Amino acid sequence: MATVVAETAEADAPVATLDRIWRTPPGLLGTLTSVDHKTIGIRYLVTAFAFLLVGGLEAGAMRAQLTHGDTHWLSPEAYNQFFTMHGVTMLFLYASPVLSGFSNYLWPLMIGARDMAYPRVNALSYWTYLLAGLLIYASVLVGQSPDGGWFAYVPMTGATYSPGLNIDFYTVGLTFLGFSTTVGAVNFIGTFFCMKAPGMSVNRLPVILWGTLSSSIAAVVFVPALTVACVLLYLDRHVHTHFFDAANGGQPMLWQHLFWIFGHPWVYIVVLPAIGIASDIIPTFCRRPLAGYTFVTLSTIATIMLGSGVWVHHMFATGLPQMSTSFFSAASMTISLTSGVSVFAWLATIWHGRPQFRVPFLFMCGFIILFVIGGVNGVMTASVPFDQQLHDSYFVVAHLHYVLVGINVFPVMGAFYYWIPKMTGRMLSERIGRWVFWLMFIGANLTFFPMHITGMLGMPRRVYTYASGLGWDTSNLLITIGAATFAASILLFLFDVVRSRSVGPIAGDNPWDAPTLEWSVSSPPPPYNFAVIPTVRSPYPLWESRLGERPASVLDAGPVLADGRETVGTDALDGEPVAILRMPEDSPWPLLLAIALAWVSLALVFSAWTWSLIGVALTVASIIGWLAPAAMQPARAEPTGSDRRLPMTSDA
Amino acid sequence: MTTARLQTIGGADAGARGSEDAVHASGRWAMRLVIATEACFFGYLLFSYWYLAAFATTWPPHDAQVSLHLALPNTGILLASSALLIWGESGIKRGRIGQLRAGLALTTALGALFVAVQFVEWSRQTVTPSGSLWGSLFFTITGFHVAHVCVGLLMLVVVQVGAWRGAFTARRHGYVSNAALYWHFVDVVWLAVFTSLYLVPVLNR
Numbered sequence: 001m002a003t004v005v006a007e008t009a010e011a012d013a014p015v016a017t018l019d020r021i022w023r024t025p026p027g028l029l030g031t032l033t034s035v036d037h038k039t040i041g042i043r044y045l046v047t048a049f050a051f052l053l054v055g056g057l058e059a060g061a062m063r064a065q066l067t068h069g070d071t072h073w074l075s076p077e078a079y080n081q082f083f084t085m086h087g088v089t090m091l092f093l094y095a096s097p098v099l100s101g102f103s104n105y106l107w108p109l110m111i112g113a114r115d116m117a118y119p120r121v122n123a124l125s126y127w128t129y130l131l132a133g134l135l136i137y138a139s140v141l142v143g144q145s146p147d148g149g150w151f152a153y154v155p156m157t158g159a160t161y162s163p164g165l166n167i168d169f170y171t172v173g174l175t176f177l178g179f180s181t182t183v184g185a186v187n188f189i190g191t192f193f194c195m196k197a198p199g200m201s202v203n204r205l206p207v208i209l210w211g212t213l214s215s216s217i218a219a220v221v222f223v224p225a226l227t228v229a230c231v232l233l234y235l236d237r238h239v240h241t242h243f244f245d246a247a248n249g250g251q252p253m254l255w256q257h258l259f260w261i262f263g264h265p266w267v268y269i270v271v272l273p274a275i276g277i278a279s280d281i282i283p284t285f286c287r288r289p290l291a292g293y294t295f296v297t298l299s300t301i302a303t304i305m306l307g308s309g310v311w312v313h314h315m316f317a318t319g320l321p322q323m324s325t326s327f328f329s330a331a332s333m334t335i336s337l338t339s340g341v342s343v344f345a346w347l348a349t350i351w352h353g354r355p356q357f358r359v360p361f362l363f364m365c366g367f368i369i370l371f372v373i374g375g376v377n378g379v380m381t382a383s384v385p386f387d388q389q390l391h392d393s394y395f396v397v398a399h400l401h402y403v404l405v406g407i408n409v410f411p412v413m414g415a416f417y418y419w420i421p422k423m424t425g426r427m428l429s430e431r432i433g434r435w436v437f438w439l440m441f442i443g444a445n446l447t448f449f450p451m452h453i454t455g456m457l458g459m460p461r462r463v464y465t466y467a468s469g470l471g472w473d474t475s476n477l478l479i480t481i482g483a484a485t486f487a488a489s490i491l492l493f494l495f496d497v498v499r500s501r502s503v504g505p506i507a508g509d510n511p512w513d514a515p516t517l518e519w520s521v522s523s524p525p526p527p528y529n530f531a532v533i534p535t536v537r538s539p540y541p542l543w544e545s546r547l548g549e550r551p552a553s554v555l556d557a558g559p560v561l562a563d564g565r566e567t568v569g570t571d572a573l574d575g576e577p578v579a580i581l582r583m584p585e586d587s588p589w590p591l592l593l594a595i596a597l598a599w600v601s602l603a604l605v606f607s608a609w610t611w612s613l614i615g616v617a618l619t620v621a622s623i624i625g626w627l628a629p630a631a632m633q634p635a636r637a638e639p640t641g642s643d644r645r646l647p648m649t650s651d652a
Numbered sequence: 653m654t655t656a657r658l659q660t661i662g663g664a665d666a667g668a669r670g671s672e673d674a675v676h677a678s679g680r681w682a683m684r685l686v687i688a689t690e691a692c693f694f695g696y697l698l699f700s701y702w703y704l705a706a707f708a709t710t711w712p713p714h715d716a717q718v719s720l721h722l723a724l725p726n727t728g729i730l731l732a733s734s735a736l737l738i739w740g741e742s743g744i745k746r747g748r749i750g751q752l753r754a755g756l757a758l759t760t761a762l763g764a765l766f767v768a769v770q771f772v773e774w775s776r777q778t779v780t781p782s783g784s785l786w787g788s789l790f791f792t793i794t795g796f797h798v799a800h801v802c803v804g805l806l807m808l809v810v811v812q813v814g815a816w817r818g819a820f821t822a823r824r825h826g827y828v829s830n831a832a833l834y835w836h837f838v839d840v841v842w843l844a845v846f847t848s849l850y851l852v853p854v855l856n857r
Contacts, residue, residue, distance in 0.1 A: 117678050117681070117682075118678075118682060121682070182689050185685075186681075186682055186685040186686060186689075189681065189685055190678060190681045190682050190685070193681055194678045194681065220685055220688050220689045220692070221688070221689070221692050222692075223689070224689055224690075224692040224693035224695075224696055225692070225696045227693060227696075228693060228696040228697055228700065229696075231792075232700065232792070235781075235788070235792060239781055239782060240781075240782035241781050241782060241785075241787075241788035241792065242782075242784065242785040242788050243700065243704070243785070243788055243789075245785075248784065248785055249704065249707070249708055249784070249785040250704065250785055250788075251703065251704055251707055254700055254703055254704065257703070258696060258699075258700070261696070569678060581678060620806065623806075624810060627810055627827070628810075630827070631810055631811060631813075631814045631819060631827040632810065632813045632814045632817060632819055633814075633817065633819055634817050634818040634819055
C-alpha cells in the first residue's frame with residue numbers, strides 16, 4: 001500500500017488558483033454551460049421535486065374523486081389521464097431522477113474526486129431529463145396526455161383504440177427519457193470504476209455508491225427493453241406494422257413481457273440508491289459503523305440480479321403456464337431474503353448503537369417500518385393463488401405505494417434533512433422537521449393501509465368512480481384524509497426549506513459529526529471540492545481517531561493538481577492511483593445536443609417526418625461539434641510537466 | 653519508498669507506457685457501456701423476433717424472400733471491414749499514421765458498400781413492413797442495424813478527419829480505439845441478426 005503525499009512545492013494549497021480553474025462564470029452563459037456535478041445534482045433534485053408536486057396534485061385530484069362513491073366531476077377520460085400521468089410522473093420523472101440528484105451531488109464529494117467521470121455527459125443527462133419531462137407534459141397543452149396507465153398495455157394503446165396523440169407522447173417521451181437515464185447510468189458506472197480517491201478500495205465506499213452502481217447497471221441492461229417496446233408500439237401505430245396485432249400473427253403479450261422485463265428492475269432502480277442512503281445515514285445517528293457492511297452491499301447486488309428474473313409476477317393473471325408462474329413466484333419470494341439482510345443490518349446497527357433521534361434518523365425509522373410492511377404484502381402478492389384473487393385490486397395499490405413511498409420517499413426526505421445543510425450551508429428546523437415526519441408517517445399509513453382492506457373487499461384499481469354502499473366508503477374517506485395529511489407534510493417541508501435559507505442556523509462543515517468525506521469540506525463545498533486529493537484508509541475517514549483505525553486517512557495533504565481541471569484516476573478495485581485525469585471545461589454542447597434530441601422527439605410525436613429529419617441533422621451536427629476539438633484537432637506539443645511524478649511513500 | 657509515475661491524459665500526449673491503459677480507464681468504459689446497452693437493445697429486438705416466430709405456424713412465411721445470395725457476401729464485406737480496421741489501428745499503435753488512414757478509408761468504403769447492398773436487398777423484398785408480421789420484423793431489425801452501421805460510419809469519418817489532421821499519435825488515439833470498438837460491435841450484432849433472420853431459416857428449409 002502506498003500513500004500519496006504532496007509535492008513539497010505544492011504543499012501550500014493554491015486555493016485561489018483552484019477556485020479560478022473550477023468556478024463556473026456567473027450569468028446566463030455560465031448557467032447553461034456548467035458541468036459542475038454539484039450544480040447538476042441540485043438541478044436534478046429541484047426538478048424531480050417539482051415533478052413530485054405535480055404528481056401529487058394528480059393523486060389529489062383522483063382522491064377527491066374517490067372520496068365518496070358516485071362522484072363524476074372527473075370524466076373517465078380525464079381520470080385515465082390523471083392516473084397514467086401520476087404513475088409516469090412519479091416513477092419516471094420523480095423517483096429515479098431524485099436519486100440521480102443525490103448521487104450526482106454526493107458521489108464526487110464522498111469519493112474524494114473533483115467531478116464525475118464524464119461531466120459533459122452529466123450535463124447532457126440532466127438537460128435531456130428536463131426536456132423529456134417537459135415533452136411528456138406538453139401533452140397537457142393539447143389535452144391528450146397518455147391515458148393507458150404507466151404500463152400502457154396493448155391493444156388498448158394501439159392505433160385502433162387510442163387514435164389520439166396520447167400514446168405517442170408516452171412512447172416518444174419515454175424513449176427520450178430512457179436516453180437520459182442511460183447516459184446518466186454510464187456516467188455513474190464510469191465514475192465508480194475510475195474516480196475514487198487513492199486508497200478508496202471497494203470495501204471503503206459509502207453504501208449509496210453500491211446502490212447507485214447496481215441501479216445504473218440495471219438501467220444499462222433493462223432500459224433498452226422499454227425502448228424496444230415503445231419503438232415497436234410506435235411503429236405499429238404509425239407504420240402499420242403487426243408486432244402487437246393479434247389479427248395478423250402479432251402478440252399483445254410481447255408488450256407485457258418487454259414492459260415488465262424493464263418494469264420490474266425499474267422498481268429496484270428507484271429503491272436501491274435509497275436503501276444505500278439509509279445505510280449511510282443510520283450509522284451517523286447510531287454513532288457506530290454499519291453492521292454487516294459486506295452483507296449489505298452484497299445483498300444490494302443480489303437484489304438487482306434476482307430482480308431481473310421476477311417480471312412475470314406482474315403477469316400471473318395472463319394465463320401463462322403454471323410451471324412458469326411457479327418459477328417466477330419462487331424467484332420473487334427470494335427477494336425478501338436479500339431485503340431482509342439489509343433490514344437486519346440496520347436493526348443491528350441501531351441495537352448496538354446509541355441512536356440519536358434527529359429528523360433524518362426519524363425518516364430512516366419510518367422507512368424501515370414501511371419497508372417491512374411493503375415487503376410482507378409483497379410476499380403475499382408474490383404468491384400465485386393470492387395474487388389471482390387480488391390482481392388489479394386496491395391491495396396491489398397498497399403494496400406498490402408502501403414500497404415506493406416507504407423505500408423511496410422516506411429515505412429521500414431523510415436525505416434532504418441530512419444533506420441540505422451541506423448544499424446550502426444552513427440547517428433545516430429540527431422542530432418543523434419532526435412535524436413533517438409525523439404528518440408524513442401518519443399520512444402515508446392512513447392513505448395506504450386502508451387500501452389493503454378496500455382491495456380485500458373487492459374494489460378494483462384504475463376505476464374512475466364506484467357505486468356507494470359496497471362497503472368501500474369508509475376506507476376511501478380515510479384514504480383521502482390520509483392523502484391530505486401527506487400533502488400537508490410536503491408543504492410544511494417546502495416551507496421549512498424556504499425558511500432555512502434565511503433563518504436556518506449555519507451548518508458548518510460537519511453538523512452531524514458524520515464519518516464520510518463530504519463532511520470534511522465546507523458547506524456548501526468549494527467548486528473544486530477538495531483543495532488536495534485525499535487518501536482514504538477506511539470506510540469512515542472522519543471517525544478514524546475514535547475507531548482506532550490505523551493507518552489513518554490523509555485529508556490535508558496530497559496531490560493539488562492546479563494546472564487545469566484535473567483529478568486523480570484510480571483503478572477500479574483497490575483505488576491505486578493510475579493517472580491524472582484532465583477534466584473538460586464548461587461546454588454548450590450538452591444543452592445543444594439535448595435540444596436537438598428534443599426536436600426529433602417532438603417531431604416524432606406529431607409524425608412530422610421532415611422536421612424529425614432536420615432534428616437528426618442537428619443531432620449529428622451537435623455530436624460532431626462536441627467531439628471535434630478533441631477528436632479532430634492536431635495533437636498539441638507536450639506541455640511541460642504533463643508526465644509528473646507524485647512521490648509515493650510505502651507504509652507496508 | 654516507491655515512486656509511482658502518473659501521466660496527464662486527455663488534452664495532450666501523455667508520457668510513458670501505461671497512458672493508454674489510463675485512457676481506457678475512463679473513455680473506454682463509456683464506450684463499453686454504450687455498447688452493452690446497445691447490445692441489450694438488439695437482444696430485446698431478437699427476443700421479440702423469436703418470441704413471435706415461436707407462435708407462428710409457418711416461419712418464415714411462404715411469401716418472405718429469405719436468401720443468402722446477397723446476405724452472405726455482405727456478411728463477408730462487414731467482417732473484412734473489421735479486419736481492415738484492426739490492421740489500421742495496429743498501425744497507429746506503432747505510430748504509422750499512413751496505415752491508420754488507409755485502414756480507416758478502406759473500412760469506411762466497405763461499410764458504405766454494406767449499406768448499399770442492404771438497400772438493394774430491401775428493394776428486392778416483395779413483403780413490406782406493413783404487409784406481414786415477418787415483414788415488420790425483417791425491416792425493423794435490419795433497419796435498426798443499418799442505422800447503427802451509419803452511426804459507426806459517422807464515427808469513422810470523424811476519426812478519419814482527425815487522422816488526416818494529425819490528431820492521433822502512437823500514445824494518443826483513444827478516439828480511434830473507441831470508434832473501432834463500436835465498429836466491431838456493429839459487426840458482431842450483424843452476425844446475430846444474420847444468424848436469426850437468414851441462416852437458421854435457410855438451414856431449416
